[in-house]
Amino acid sequence: MDGFDIGRLGYLILLLGLVGGWLFVEYRGRLGAALRPIVAWGLIILAVAAGYGVWTDMGPSLSPRQQMSGDAVELPRAPDGHYYLTLSVDGTNLRFLVDTGASGIVLSADDARRIGFDPGALSYLGVASTANGEVRTARVVLDRVDLGTITDRDVPAFVNEGELGTSLLGMSYLNRFHLEIAGDRMILRR
Known part of the structure; x- marks a missing residue:
């Protein structure tokens, strides 16, 4: 525990x-009468906490997912307003935030580790300007990137040395597709 906690x-x-x-003073001599509202409020708070936990666990699985048809993939807008795309990178499924403002594919340290890179052993020679300031990056090459039946080989990417919750799918990959936004859907066609 730190000082804040x-x-x-x-x-x-x-x-x-x-x-x-306050409850003791208010209900002194009638503690039995106080027990019923205390238990009721306790159960209400427990139900709200349980509902929040279930929603946090199941919410992402209830939202619509990407759909592949032929050489096109349709992405629904997520509740947070962004578009997400799941790609198979070197045999591992990774979820990317589609970021048309990013110039390349940027992997979080966790995702880089999942596909076999050791973030601690990489050479962070590049610098990227982000909304949170500058971060150092290491250039890597992804052997194979699969989106349904579409396969790309030797795809350049970067591993972010800083904190990055979700890997970013930038324009170096998105430029391989015709990109269209219609309503709350993003459509990528090759």
């Missing part, structure tokens, strides 16, 4: 003490 824990304990003290 200890402060939050202290605040919660203080808040619980104040509410508990």
